[in-house]
Amino acid sequence: MAQKVIKYIGRTTDFRGNTLWELVSNLPNWGVGRLLIRNMFQRYPEPCYMRILKVQSVDEQPGEIRKVRVTVEKTWRGVTQPKPVEIYSTSYKADYELVPQDQEAKYLNNKKKVEPVILPTKIELPPLLRELVSEETGNPNPQMKVHYKLTDNKMARLAKDGEKPTVNFALGVGQPKPVSAKLYEGLL
Amino acid sequence: MLRSRISCALPPRRLVSYFSAEFNKVAHEGPAKFAAGSSHAVTSVDLDVFVNPDNRPMDLVDRLLKLRKQKEASLVPLIPSVLVKQLLDSTNPQETISVLRNPIQYGLFVDQFSGCFLLDFLLHNGHAVESAQLATILVDRNLCNNELLESLALQSFWSFAKEFKPFESSQVQPPAKNVEVEKVRVKFIRNYPDDASENTEEKKLGRAMVRLGSGEGSLKELKQNVALLGYVLTGQVPEASSFLASNSAALHKETLLAAQSIVESLKLEGSEELLKSLQEAVEKSSKSNAIQSLLENSVKANVQKFEPKLLADYGESYQEWAKKFEAAVQRQLDSQSVEERKATIQKTLSELEAKRQNLWFFENRDDIDIQIYKKKVYYPKRWFGKKKKPKAADTFYVPPTITHNG
Numbered sequence: 001m002a003q004k005v006i007k008y009i010g011r012t013t014d015f016r017g018n019t020l021w022e023l024v025s026n027l028p029n030w031g032v033g034r035l036l037i038r039n040m041f042q043r044y045p046e047p048c049y050m051r052i053l054k055v056q057s058v059d060e061q062p063g064e065i066r067k068v069r070v071t072v073e074k075t076w077r078g079v080t081q082p083k084p085v086e087i088y089s090t091s092y093k094a095d096y097e098l099v100p101q102d103q104e105a106k107y108l109n110n111k112k113k114v115e116p117v118i119l120p121t122k123i124e125l126p127p128l129l130r131e132l133v134s135e136e137t138g139n140p141n142p143q144m145k146v147h148y149k150l151t152d153n154k155m156a157r158l159a160k161d162g163e164k165p166t167v168n169f170a171l172g173v174g175q176p177k178p179v180s181a182k183l184y185e186g187l188l
Numbered sequence: 189m190l191r192s193r194i195s196c197a198l199p200p201r202r203l204v205s206y207f208s209a210e211f212n213k214v215a216h217e218g219p220a221k222f223a224a225g226s227s228h229a230v231t232s233v234d235l236d237v238f239v240n241p242d243n244r245p246m247d248l249v250d251r252l253l254k255l256r257k258q259k260e261a262s263l264v265p266l267i268p269s270v271l272v273k274q275l276l277d278s279t280n281p282q283e284t285i286s287v288l289r290n291p292i293q294y295g296l297f298v299d300q301f302s303g304c305f306l307l308d309f310l311l312h313n314g315h316a317v318e319s320a321q322l323a324t325i326l327v328d329r330n331l332c333n334n335e336l337l338e339s340l341a342l343q344s345f346w347s348f349a350k351e352f353k354p355f356e357s358s359q360v361q362p363p364a365k366n367v368e369v370e371k372v373r374v375k376f377i378r379n380y381p382d383d384a385s386e387n388t389e390e391k392k393l394g395r396a397m398v399r400l401g402s403g404e405g406s407l408k409e410l411k412q413n414v415a416l417l418g419y420v421l422t423g424q425v426p427e428a429s430s431f432l433a434s435n436s437a438a439l440h441k442e443t444l445l446a447a448q449s450i451v452e453s454l455k456l457e458g459s460e461e462l463l464k465s466l467q468e469a470v471e472k473s474s475k476s477n478a479i480q481s482l483l484e485n486s487v488k489a490n491v492q493k494f495e496p497k498l499l500a501d502y503g504e505s506y507q508e509w510a511k512k513f514e515a516a517v518q519r520q521l522d523s524q525s526v527e528e529r530k531a532t533i534q535k536t537l538s539e540l541e542a543k544r545q546n547l548w549f550f551e552n553r554d555d556i557d558i559q560i561y562k563k564k565v566y567y568p569k570r571w572f573g574k575k576k577k578p579k580a581a582d583t584f585y586v587p588p589t590i591t592h593n594g
Contacts (some may be wrong), residue, residue: 004367004368004369004370005367005368005369005370006370006372007369007370007371007372008371008372008374008377008378009371009372009373009374010373010374010375010376010377011375011376011377012377013376013377013379014379015376015378015379016379016381021292022292025256025261025291025292025295026291026292028291028297028329030262055262056259056262057258057259057260057261057262058259059257059258059259060257060258065375065376093376094376094378094379
């Protein structure tokens with residue numbers, strides 16, 4: 001009998017691991033309490049992991065990668081979400097990996113946190129508008145108030161009284177980065 | 189014909205067991221003293237409520253497979269102690285092990301009680317390969333955390349190693365010429381980092397043997413013997429040589445001879461030096477007593493020690509499972525009753541609508557008669573269009589004279 005070799009044709013991805021269903025269905029008690037990671041999120045120096053809280057299976061659809069509803073306690077770049085998060089729409093991606101129990105301390109003991117971005121409360125007006133407002137009001141350097149809507153999943157917030165912002169929004173062309181400074185020799 | 193009917197024709201007979209009669213009775217007949225308040229059968233888990241509402245004949249394996257594909261998989265608890273016995277009764281040991289090794293499809297996880305029972309059954313019925321595979325499952329899932337399971341696993345691995353034969357699935361077939369390529373369209377191409385050659389049956393069993401053999405405790409000497417066999421099975425010749433050199437005092441002659449036969453049958457690369465070392469160790473070995481008797485003695489001693497705790501844990505797990513299973517069944521029955529009530533209401537509404545349509549004429553008969561009486565018929569005047577003027581040719585027309593005589 002002729003030997004057959006199967007060659008898969010489809011979309012290539014950078015995912016490395018298993019789907020969420022393959023992981024939770026292979027664990028007793030559906031892996032409640034275990035740690036999960038996504039290999040795509042391991043590019044950050046801060047720890048990104050999820051702890052399984054509850055698993056709810058979904059009917060298997062023929063011809064499709066099986067999905068599963070998993071309620072997790074999500075830690076994103078060292079910041080733990082205050083409420084549990086349900087993973088369903090991305091559970092088909094083969095990017096999940098189970099953390100061995102003896103290596104959980106590697107993630108739990110990593111206390112690095114992403115620094116929150118502090119935005120200034122006032123920034124400069126555009127150049128032409130600044131000239132118009134200066135002529136009208138007599139103020140040589142008018143400022144514009146910043147409006148920013150704060151939500152749960154945002155890492156940036158407005159600066160409080162007496163707090164120094166970490167991001168400075170300055171109008172203008174700016175200066176080139178050191179890696180490309182030689183391209184601007186004789187021009188700036 | 190169902191496979192269970194063929195299997196039931198020749199029920200297995202158990203003559204020898206490491207465990208007591210109480211243990212075997214609980215394993216075969218179920219915990220009768222715990223099931224007083226349960227309305228379901230003790231010796232079998234009834235899954236027909238969830239996967240077989242029509243009560244068609246279906247194998248237990250098919251039931252487990254179908255349950256796993258439904259959304260009720262995460263709601264229905266499965267007790268492995270009872271289901272393993274059901275699997276053994278309805279299928280053969282090979283299929284039972286394949287079900288236990290594939291929880292993704294079947295959802296059955298072995299526990300300590302069912303592991304002990306199944307290992308005891310397989311060891312006393314000559315299923316050495318299946319017992320080693322089950323021991324591998326127990327080691328991989330960290331269930332060998334007491335001396336009883338460790339000794340049973342050690343005996344399983346030893347029974348497998350002393351009569352070792354290479355697995356057919358592990359034979360590497362050379363690539364054939366003019367091989368036919370079949371293209372399959374998938375949505376995403378998976379990136380598998382594992383190498384297929386590292387997941388052969390021998391390597392899986394060998395890794396479990398090495399892992400079990402690296403532990404400490406009162407069974408350290410026996411573990412070291414099994415660890416050497418594990419290194420040889422996985423093909424780790426340098427590690428096996430170093431292990432042999434550092435632990436030669438604890439190795440038995442039987443183990444060394446078994447390792448030699450394994451090396452020769454597997455045809456490992458670079459194994460000439462290892463074979464020489466093994467031969468030298470065999471000649472120098474001072475331990476010529478039977479390792480089988482040591483293993484059996486350790487198993488019997490640990491059975492006396494751990495069986496009461498095992499039975500107690502089983503009782504607790506059964507009670508917990510019974511509560512959860514009862515709740516799942518009740519939930520399923522409630523959902524089914526809701527669906528039935530909905531269907532009944534829809535049927536009733538449709539019947540009422542049909543009756544209402546039929547009764548409409550009789551309810552409105554008088555009104556219809558009055559409307560007919562009041563209606564007057566007005567025949568419209570016939571009109572043949574605009575009156576036409578005679579043509580010019582007819583102006584001077586004189587009709588012919590018609591006489592009375594024709």
